[in-house]
Amino acid sequence: MVSLTEENYLKALLSLSADKGEVGINELSRHLGIKMPTANSMMKKLSEKNLVHYVSYKPLRLTEKGRREAALIVRKHRLTEMFLVEKMGFGWEQVHEIAEQVEHIHSNDFFEKMDELLGFPKFDPHGSPIPDKNGKMEWVSYEALAACEKGATVKLAAVLNAGDDFLKYLNSRELKLGVKLKILSIEPFDKSMVVAYGKRPQEVLSALVCERLLVSR
Amino acid sequence: MVSLTEENYLKALLSLSADKGEVGINELSRHLGIKMPTANSMMKKLSEKNLVHYVSYKPLRLTEKGRREAALIVRKHRLTEMFLVEKMGFGWEQVHEIAEQVEHIHSNDFFEKMDELLGFPKFDPHGSPIPDKNGKMEWVSYEALAACEKGATVKLAAVLNAGDDFLKYLNSRELKLGVKLKILSIEPFDKSMVVAYGKRPQEVLSALVCERLLVSR
DNA sequence: GTATAATGTTAGACTAAACTAACAAATTTT
């Protein structure tokens, strides 16, 4: 049995190792807002349970079992976010907090019913992929808007590290998933972009924003 | 702040004191599946927090604050059950387990949205009243079917202590809330009843069943 | 109304998950 606390460690490990490949105790503990010794002893515990491969002073790695467990929690989180937006009328900036709690509910029926009512979606409201029942996550490789060149026309496919503030900012600019963006110019000095989309002929996006917008061609 | 564990104690106290008026440590601990000393020290803790009025060797009583807290958890539980049945297509025998977990989610928005989508229902799928946002619970005083006399025609309004088995039994006999029952006879020996309803001209209900079916005239 | 049974309380121990303080190893800087 995996406790709620353990589930949160696994989820953190999955998301950090997806971002940067290698995960250390320091990074993990900062991400979870706990102290290093706490994370350290939890890693030993998860290692006993064959969820994490732990060797002193070496980077942490999820075992296949651990990766699967973590992906199933992510699945529950993302299905919940989708359900809250599509079936309950919440805004995409409101759903993270609630999903953070709902993801720990033990009931396959509950999440399978959500999945069914939603028509088996492949992506959540922020464009992130929803792992399947076996914990397989299809990684569609989007580009960051920041990596695109002047003149390109691209479609907004997902947003990265979508916190409350960032999503409210996007709402205020009518930047929704699916919007087609044309890159009018790129400022060499600060890498900010001027783009056109929808009814907005020119909108300035900072480099930070461009890094967090993922697009497809 | 009230922990998940504390919430479960409060809920148990509310339901036991609604049933029988007085609640003892022994009964409370049996109901929660824990040992008496554990319940005892929790009562002291809840007393510190002004949620329970605790005096050694005297029956336990919720304070007004405690009663309100408990009723708000019951509200969340019953709204959830209603949502699962009405909006997600679960059977009334499936929803208790899930609601038992969902009731601990901290988000007013989440439950208010459910309430709104459901059209502000007054009763849950088992006929139990849903407390309002202030923790006020309207007690409609139904009778047990067992208390009715031969010849009476009554409407099934709620079911008591509705566990999985009991609800499956009711499903198998097509006994749903709102069904009109006519009491054809009462067996003096074991207090079982023969009743007519829907397309069933005569159906035998044991005394145990009759005690748990609540009806209105 | 005393003996017995049931219920309630106290004291002390355990586990999970957190912490701080001190120490050890690895990495980076100079």
Added chain:
DNA sequence: AAAATTTGTTAGTTTAGTCTAACATTATAC
């Protein structure tokens, strides 16, 4: 390559929620 910094580990403490064993009080039976 030695010093300094960052990262990781060990040891011991804390809190919430549980337990058992022993004792105390209240209720019940005879």
